[in-house]
Amino acid sequence: MNTNRSNLMWAGIFVGPWVLGFLLFTAYPFFASLWYSFTNYNIVRDAEFIGLYNYEFMFFKDIVFWVSIGNTFYFAITLVIFGTIVDIFLAALLNRKIVARATYRLIYFIPVLVPTVASSLIWIWVLNPQRGIVNYLLEAMGLVGPNWLGSTTWVKPALVIMAIWGSGRAIIIFLAGLQEIPRHLYEAARIDGAGPITVFRHITLPLLTPVILFNVVVGLIFSFQAFAESYIMTQGGPANASLFYGLNLYFHAFENLRMGYASALAWLLFMIIMFFTLVVFRGTRRWVYYENE
């Protein structure tokens, strides 16, 4: 009895700060933003209850909202497909026991350490149509580089390329996943005469699916929350071509001061993130191979 009560007391002391923080910084904003999403609110005047109007406006009247949804899906899907291919490819190469492996790994990882503001400025400058190094090199190869950030066609691919450049974190996670694959499987396959492509298709890829799944979910969630890059580099332009979900939300909240509408956008974002997480984890059983099952 006595030990139970002292256990409870210590639990209260150690976990208490989290409970307080949870109430103040998670539970309160969670319910408050749900409430704001049913109001018209600009901070200066009191919130005015308008029922589901914000959601109705969002789905049926706000064209810009649909533009931002389209842009975000374009960005997310392109990033997830190309990012996953590049990252697995590089991780598979980095997994080989070769000279200078540590140096290679460092080169691929350093972009992760560059603060977003700095990397955004670097990429504006690198992609400068006349004076940037990218178009200079394209020209040297006999190609005409596009107007990148100033072009409605190329602005999204440009931001995807930049995101893949900064995806060293995913490479590290894939690398760790590759190292978990038991060596004896590879040796057995080699004895059976399987070539490198067969080995990759039938051993590496199936055993890597949990890690791929994880990175896909993270990539999707990241895309829907992405903000700083487009805010700094393009402000959503040209012609809203890089207006992503997170940026659109920010503009409504802090530039138009439409806090109620922005809260509705935030709640939809929350639903989308929950949906991705649940759908993908439910689909897990279908196509992901877990060794223990």
Place this chain on the structure above:
Amino acid sequence: MNSTSTVVVTRRSKSLADRGRELLGRFGVHLFLAGFGIIFALPLYWLFMSSLKEQSEIFKVPPDLWPVNPRWMNFPDVLEVIPFWTYLGNSFALVVWSTIGALISNTFIAYGFARLNWPYRDQVFILVLATMMLPFQVRMIPMYIAFHQIGWLNTLLPLIVPSFFGNAFYIFLLRQFYRTIPMDLSDAARVDGANELQIFWSVVLPLMKPAITTLVLFEVIFTWNDFIGPLIYLRDNDRYTLSIGLRTFFTLYGARWDLLMACSTMFTLPMVIMFFFGQRRFIEGITLTGIKG
């Protein structure tokens, strides 16, 4: 036993053609890693090289791949064009206080979840993990309004204070480490009459150094890079952190790529240096937890 002998046999019978193929494979790996490596390193090369160019040279078409007269004075010049020391001081204060907060709160809270027994502990822990699904955008608006009402806008407090109440990601990270420390150590101390606080402080915490290093690295990098937080809460130029200051610099002097790149270099360098010191812990932290945005 059987399989080992087979491997030995195959190794011995390796033909010259096999060896040639292996060498070729190795060469291919290097070719790809180096090729992609150059692409990945290019933006950082362009950053550093541009930061050494003269203002007139920056706009040359086609650009020089290396400055004719490297101009190191660009770095001190930045300090005169923008209030660099003020920004640095604010960034420094933010990083130090947030790290202290994260360190104290999370070591405490995670201990409660990993090494104390209390009813519904694991259910509450699932709630901790669930808070990670709530996007920043949902908290952002109510927290902004609340901080506005208590007069904390334009101070670092909204950015610092929440870190004193724990963070789901760090709680998860530290809990993983706490669980690897044998319970017998705590039990022995308990028999000797030590209370939970003494066990935490003098028995368990000294064994947590690697995990604490990981936490400090993540928190320092996260707060140093943070853009949207300071963007929302800080109004006046003399309150800005470096990330907001650098972006302001860009909006005011958008054509001074010599100085912008010099400033970006100075902003990035501390993170790279820190990474070199804590590389192993940092990579370990990423693979253990998957992500850190």
